[in-house]
Amino acid sequence: MGIVEQTDRQQNLGNQPPQGDRPIIRTQMLSRYFDRAIAVDDLNLSVEAGEVFGLLGPNGAGKSTAIKMLTTLLPPTSGRATIAGFDLTQQPTQVRRMVGYVPQALSADGTLTGYENLLIFAKLYDIPRRSLKSRIAEALEFMGLQDAAHRLVRTYSGGMIRRLEIAQSILHRPPIVFLDEPTVGLDPIARSAVWDLMLELKKAYGMTILLTTHFMEEADTLCDRVAIMDHGRVVVTGTPTALKASLNIDLQSGESATLDDVFIHYTGKLLEVGGSFSDTSRVRRATKRLG
Amino acid sequence: MTLQESGAPRNDWDERGWNRDKSVARSRLGWIEAIANLITKTLVITEVEVRKLLHDPTDLLLRAVQPALWLLIFGQVLTRVKAIPTGNLSYIDFLAPGILAQSVLFVAIFSAISIVWERDLGIVHKFLASPTPRAALVLGKALSAGVRSLVQLVIVYLISFFLGVHLNFNPLALLGVVLIVLLGAACFSLLSLMVACLVRTRERLMGMGQLMTMPLFFASNAIYPIAMMPNWLQVVSHLNPLTYQVDALRSLMIVGSSSMYELGLDFIVLFVTATVMTLICARLYPRLVL
Numbered sequence: 001m002g003i004v005e006q007t008d009r010q011q012n013l014g015n016q017p018p019q020g021d022r023p024i025i026r027t028q029m030l031s032r033y034f035d036r037a038i039a040v041d042d043l044n045l046s047v048e049a050g051e052v053f054g055l056l057g058p059n060g061a062g063k064s065t066a067i068k069m070l071t072t073l074l075p076p077t078s079g080r081a082t083i084a085g086f087d088l089t090q091q092p093t094q095v096r097r098m099v100g101y102v103p104q105a106l107s108a109d110g111t112l113t114g115y116e117n118l119l120i121f122a123k124l125y126d127i128p129r130r131s132l133k134s135r136i137a138e139a140l141e142f143m144g145l146q147d148a149a150h151r152l153v154r155t156y157s158g159g160m161i162r163r164l165e166i167a168q169s170i171l172h173r174p175p176i177v178f179l180d181e182p183t184v185g186l187d188p189i190a191r192s193a194v195w196d197l198m199l200e201l202k203k204a205y206g207m208t209i210l211l212t213t214h215f216m217e218e219a220d221t222l223c224d225r226v227a228i229m230d231h232g233r234v235v236v237t238g239t240p241t242a243l244k245a246s247l248n249i250d251l252q253s254g255e256s257a258t259l260d261d262v263f264i265h266y267t268g269k270l271l272e273v274g275g276s277f278s279d280t281s282r283v284r285r286a287t288k289r290l291g
Numbered sequence: 292m293t294l295q296e297s298g299a300p301r302n303d304w305d306e307r308g309w310n311r312d313k314s315v316a317r318s319r320l321g322w323i324e325a326i327a328n329l330i331t332k333t334l335v336i337t338e339v340e341v342r343k344l345l346h347d348p349t350d351l352l353l354r355a356v357q358p359a360l361w362l363l364i365f366g367q368v369l370t371r372v373k374a375i376p377t378g379n380l381s382y383i384d385f386l387a388p389g390i391l392a393q394s395v396l397f398v399a400i401f402s403a404i405s406i407v408w409e410r411d412l413g414i415v416h417k418f419l420a421s422p423t424p425r426a427a428l429v430l431g432k433a434l435s436a437g438v439r440s441l442v443q444l445v446i447v448y449l450i451s452f453f454l455g456v457h458l459n460f461n462p463l464a465l466l467g468v469v470l471i472v473l474l475g476a477a478c479f480s481l482l483s484l485m486v487a488c489l490v491r492t493r494e495r496l497m498g499m500g501q502l503m504t505m506p507l508f509f510a511s512n513a514i515y516p517i518a519m520m521p522n523w524l525q526v527v528s529h530l531n532p533l534t535y536q537v538d539a540l541r542s543l544m545i546v547g548s549s550s551m552y553e554l555g556l557d558f559i560v561l562f563v564t565a566t567v568m569t570l571i572c573a574r575l576y577p578r579l580v581l
Contacts, residue, residue: 071420073580093422101420103413111343123335124421152346168417 022085024049024176024208025070030079032065039065041232042079047210047225049175052202054219055212056263057229063212064104066229067180070210071101084175097125100169104180104212108164110154114145117153118168125172139167142204143197159190166197170207177201179211183218195221216259226259230267329430332423336431341438351439355446358394362387362450365514375515380548387451387458388540389513392533394443395472396507399479401500402436403487410491410579419580425573429484433569436480437473444472457546467543467554474561475536479507481568488575512551513537535560 025047032040040062047053055063068074070081072092081088084098108117118136127135140146143163153161162182169177182198183191199222201207213219219226220240227237236243240259247257247265257265344351362383369375370382377385409415418428451458459465486499508514510524511533517525528534539557542550550557 068416068580073416073419073577096420096422099420101417103416103420105411105413105416107413107417109339109343109409109414111346112339113346116339116342120335120339121417121421123338124332124418124423126422 023047024084025053025081025210027070027081028079030066030069030081031077032062032069032074033077038232040069040076043234045227045234045237047208049208050202050206051224052198052209052211052222054223054226055210055229056214056216056219056226057212058214058267061229061267062232063229064180065232067101067178067210067212071099071178072096097172098174098176100172100174100177102162102165102169102177102179102182104184106161108153108156108161108168111152113150113152114140114156114160114164115149117164118171121168122171127172135171139171142200143167157190158186159193162186162190162194163197166194166201170201170205173205174207176208176210179209181212181214183213183215191218198222216263220259228263228266235266236262325424329424329427332427333430333434336418336423336428337434337438339431340435344439351442354394354398354439354443357397358390358443358447359450361390361393362447362454366390366454375519377516380545383451383454384456384545384548385516385541386514387447387454387456388544389511389537391444391447391472391544392475392511392513392537392540393508394447395440395475395536396479396504396533398439398443399436399476400483400504400507401497402432402439402480403483404493404496404500406432406484406579407487407491407493407496416580419577425576426569429481429572429576430477430569432484433477433480433565434473437476440472440476441469444468459544459546464543468540471536471539471543471557471561474558474565475533477565478532478536478561478568481565481572484572485568485575488572488579491579507531507533511537512541517551532561532564 023046025045027043027045030040030043030045031038043062043066045053055066057063065074069076070083070088072088072095075089083095086094086098088095108114112120115136118139119132122132122136137146140149143166145160145163145167148156148160153164156164166177166179166182169179179198183194186194195218198209198211202209209222211218211222223240225237225239226243227234228243229235238246243262244257244259247262366383366386369386373382375382375385406415419425448458482503483496483500486503487496490496490499506527510520510527511531512528513533517528517534520528535552535557538551539554539561541548542554
């Protein structure tokens with residue numbers, strides 16, 4: 001498998017045939033600047049329907065900014081994107097109907113019950129009154145939360161809250177779900193439960209999933225393809241297998257590379273570096289609120 | 292298929308049956324449907340707050356203490372000294388509507404603190420990523436402050452009744468009081484939301500809330516008539532929406548009192564203020580998550 005140079009700084013290691021002509025998510029030169037700082041720089045992504053696509057990178061690489069733009073929360077400084085056929089900046093309401101979104105920070109309301117959290121979003125997404133109850137029941141069952149449905153969410157464990165948040169985001173059966181660091185702050189058991197759920201989602205509903213993560217293992221387990229971001233740019237795109245294989249060719253060594261090696265190779269840094277105070281305090285505060 | 296109508300290319304994922312919830316049809320809303328949608332979604336956002344209150348009404352009960360103290364202590368003392376000229380009304384009659392307006396102001400002016408809290412978590416993000424109209428998100432919050440204020444209304448009426456205030460129980464007048472309380476709460480909670488969008492932290496919002504409460508309350512006709520004020524303060528009072536709220540409440544709540552302005556003018560001032568604030572807040576609200 002050869003490395004296909006897309007631009008001078010972006011490589012494509014896809015082992016799939018050339019991309020279909022109608023990717024469900026497509027961004028062209030999508031950029032976002034904050035004052036003078038560049039958060040996302042000329043992002044070109046093309047995600048096929050039904051794919052699980054991972055955006056990888058250290059904290060501050062621009063993953064969350066990219067997701068915020070794709071979910072219409074943050075207007076891009078330049079560039080364009082189409083989501084399920086709708087233009088991101090021209091048709092934001094239509095885009096919002098086509099996507100589900102699980103933010104990185106705690107987004108379920110701890111002062112309501114799980115059922116109420118779902119009910120509110122079912123109503124906001126115009127799920128017809130007659131199918132409201134059955135749709136919520138189905139989501140609760142899918143996420144294994146039936147027994148806890150009428151308890152206040154602040155009594156939930158971190159893993160249960162994540163599952164509830166995912167349930168909220170898929171109530172309206174969107175073709176695309178965006179998950180920002182879906183397993184950050186979860187213990188290993190809860191983490192693998194969330195992984196199973198996401199694979200199940202893909203299988204049961206054929207949803208396209210775009211997630212950000214800085215856990216290599218997560219990307220390796222879940223993603224059909226990944227893009228590694230650093231300093232706002234995608235440095236390499238490809239299937240986890242192809243990325244690892246490319247490194248073995250590069251290194252000319254007998255041992256097989258892990259995705260961690262790939263990451264270090266392309267970004268030149270270890271993962272644990274970075275993370276601003278506000279990121280950290282936000283995640284910690286979210287965790288504390290659950291306790 | 293329907294997607295084509297909205298000018299977008301035909302999509303595989305639509306033909307596969309995504310979007311059965313008539314979402315696409317909604318993308319071409321007529322304005323009547325748009326208003327219906329706005330109202331429905333506003334009520335959903337309000338429902339969130341009502342459900343929270345039902346789970347934990349402590350806050351509401353605690354807030355009942357302050358108007359009670361104002362009426363029982365401040366009101367009783369000043370009624371006795373007869374220091375404030377209130378025309379044909381006794382001072383306690385004059386004060387009761389002012390204290391109701393004050394409770395509404397206090398409930399509303401700090402209402403955006405919970406929104407800053409929700410922003411610090413990811414809750415605001417998720418609401419903004421949903422297809423809910425921005426105006427419904429802010430109006431829903433404004434109406435929630437109104438619902439909390441209605442509880443204050445009941446409390447003030449109860450205390451006033453026991454203090455012998457000459458309350459007007461005409462159903463139409465009561466309906467008017469409810470409407471004015473909802474409008475007043477909307478004005479000041481939207482002001483709070485506007486400030487929250489600008490200052491962005493709870494601490495600063497608390498400070499700003501304190502800062503705004505004093506002039507809004509004392510530069511109004513809540514606890515003394517405007518005629519008592521020096522000229523410059525009278526001008527300020529005429530620009531203060533709280534003055535119009537108190538004026539309307541006084542003429543609706545109390546037997547034998549009359550409106551300083553016209554009731555219609557009071558209503559229009561509050562309605563226009565709330566509408567303009569809604570439009571401003573709907574623009575500012577998405578900036579909370581930037």
